[in-house]
Amino acid sequence: MDEKDLRVSDAEREHIGQILQRAVGQGYISIAEFGERMDQAMVARTRGELNAVVVDLPGARLRPDARDPMPGPPAARPAPIDPYHPGGEAAPHSVLLRERFGTLTRKGRWTVPGWIELRTLCSDVTLDFTNAHLTSPVVHISIDDKASTIVLIVDAHTTVDTSAVETIAGTVTTRVGPSAAAPRLAITVSGKLWFGTLKVRHPFGTSLRRMLDS
Numbered sequence: 478m479d480e481k482d483l484r485v486s487d488a489e490r491e492h493i494g495q496i497l498q499r500a501v502g503q504g505y506i507s508i509a510e511f512g513e514r515m516d517q518a519m520v521a522r523t524r525g526e527l528n529a530v531v532v533d534l535p536g537a538r539l540r541p542d543a544r545d546p547m548p549g550p551p552a553a554r555p556a557p558i559d560p561y562h563p564g565g566e567a568a569p570h571s572v573l574l575r576e577r578f579g580t581l582t583r584k585g586r587w588t589v590p591g592w593i594e595l596r597t598l599c600s601d602v603t604l605d606f607t608n609a610h611l612t613s614p615v616v617h618i619s620i621d622d623k624a625s626t627i628v629l630i631v632d633a634h635t636t637v638d639t640s641a642v643e644t645i646a647g648t649v650t651t652r653v654g655p656s657a658a659a660p661r662l663a664i665t666v667s668g669k670l671w672f673g674t675l676k677v678r679h680p681f682g683t684s685l686r687r688m689l690d691s
Contacts, residue, residue: 481525483524484522484523485521485524485527487619489527491571491592494592494617495591496531497514497515497531498591498614500531501615502613505535508614508615508636508660509663511615511665512665514530515665515667516638516665517529520641570592571590571591571594572593574593574594574597575596576596576598577599578599578600581600581601581602581603582605583604584603584604584608585605585609586609587609587610588609588612589610589611591613591615591616591617592616592617594619595619595622596622597673598624598625599625600625600626601625601626602625602626602627604628604630605630605680611661611662614661616662616663616664616665617666617667618668619667620642622647623672623673624672624673627674631653631662631664631677631678632679634662635653635660635662636662636664637663637664637665637666638663638664638666639666639675641668642668642670642675643668646671647670647673648674649670649677650674651677651678653678
């Protein structure tokens, strides 16, 4: 079988996402283009389709003999850990957040990595990005949820793309419009929502404050 026809894993898609994040930071692509390319990466089934996402970036591709993209030596994917470190420890690149039949909240000055894996069941989840410490101008959230309520809270300088979220008897509600100025943060969300709810909103009182300031 030709190398380009081999199937790719979620880890390979995530690694391509890391390349795209670096490309944004280096000025190769815009935040808007990052979102478009991430959508392509998430639905890519073969190595050829995944390579096409980064083919025009210098030296970036999946090598035939390794699962790590070029350039540079292969880098081991860090084990997903919870980055909620009030003491200010260094943040990992990715994080795995799990909750079953409970409450999961991240708010205040929590450290946000470039990639968040959210695995939840029958839980109330709130991720507040308004005062968070950002390690990347782009954040990807991968959801695997059953029957939870997930709320993402963002400020007026953040864009959120939920077009890659697949719902099975679930709902996605976005009350965040396009940013008037250049966004400081772009969030892309993908994955599956089984009988759950995803809400994206600004902090309570944002509309009232805008009216008073106008």
